[in-house]
Amino acid sequence: MSIDFKTIRAVILDMDGVLWRGGEVLPRVAEFFAFVQQQGIAFALATNNSTKTIDTYVERLNHIGIPAGPDQVVTSSVATAAYLGQRYPAGTPVYIVGQDGIREELAQRGFVDDAERADVVVVGLDFHITYEKLRTATLCIRRGADFIGTNGDRTFPVPEGLVPGAGSLLAALEAATDITPKVIGKPETAMFDVALERMGAAREFTLMIGDRLETDILGGQRAGLRTALVLTGITTADQARTHDIQADAVFESLADLYAQWEANL
Numbered sequence: 041m042s043i044d045f046k047t048i049r050a051v052i053l054d055m056d057g058v059l060w061r062g063g064e065v066l067p068r069v070a071e072f073f074a075f076v077q078q079q080g081i082a083f084a085l086a087t088n089n090s091t092k093t094i095d096t097y098v099e100r101l102n103h104i105g106i107p108a109g110p111d112q113v114v115t116s117s118v119a120t121a122a123y124l125g126q127r128y129p130a131g132t133p134v135y136i137v138g139q140d141g142i143r144e145e146l147a148q149r150g151f152v153d154d155a156e157r158a159d160v161v162v163v164g165l166d167f168h169i170t171y172e173k174l175r176t177a178t179l180c181i182r183r184g185a186d187f188i189g190t191n192g193d194r195t196f197p198v199p200e201g202l203v204p205g206a207g208s209l210l211a212a213l214e215a216a217t218d219i220t221p222k223v224i225g226k227p228e229t230a231m232f233d234v235a236l237e238r239m240g241a242a243r244e245f246t247l248m249i250g251d252r253l254e255t256d257i258l259g260g261q262r263a264g265l266r267t268a269l270v271l272t273g274i275t276t277a278d279q280a281r282t283h284d285i286q287a288d289a290v291f292e293s294l295a296d297l298y299a300q301w302e303a304n305l
């Protein structure tokens with residue numbers, strides 16, 4: 041094990057595949073957060089999912105015994121809105137392909153959904169995608185609007201298998217426009233930067249815990265964090281052993297990580 045738990049003062053956790061898997065909450069999750077709080081360790085939750093609002097996540101987290109407030113939940117929608125807020129004035133017209141999560145964050149920053157005048161096209165996962173939406177986004181981008189993606193995940197898992205994610209919508213628009221989007225979610229560092237700033241945490245003393253090598257672990261490494269992979273989500277033990285991307289440590293589950301952390305105080 042190459043994580044020195046004694047040095048860790050903050051943790052950033054992915055949610056799906058780490059805290060829960062679909063509707064099933066994984067073992068000892070609430071106990072882990074009680075431990076983290078008792079140790080005075082800051083925490084944040086980070087997800088590439090741009091469809092749900094912050095309140096939706098806070099409600100679910102609180103419901104399963106995780107005492108997280110809205111500032112502790114960083115979605116790709118939050119990071120995308122922060123990115124736009126740094127580069128475009130409030131009132132800038134945007135065209136949004138996406139759901140409540142991204143719409144709410146951009147509205148809060150004062151961006152106006154207006155396909156006719158859009159200076160920026162923002163694309164997240166949209167379960168109600170239509171040809172009409174792709175057509176409008178394509179025309180905006182071809183007219184010169186900047187092209188931003190909340191996250192690049194091409195697929196995500198459901199009980200039946202893998203289904204299209206935000207990255208698949210970006211690929212369709214890239215094919216239609218010959219423009220490559222600026223993508224915000226993990227493995228880019230914007231979400232980690234937001235989480236670190238909110239926790240007031242130093243990179244080298246922060247641990248990223250995730251289940252996906254290409255997003256959670258690669259992103260954590262790019263952001264200068266320690267990284268822990270858990271095998272309760274998308275990555276198998278075989279993949280973890282042979283993949284180009286290697287976490288600092290691999291654990292069977294969050295419960296396993298917790299047990300080893302507690303034994304190394």
Ligand SMILES: [Mg+2]
Nearest residue numbers: 054056057251
């Ligand atoms: Mg995950």
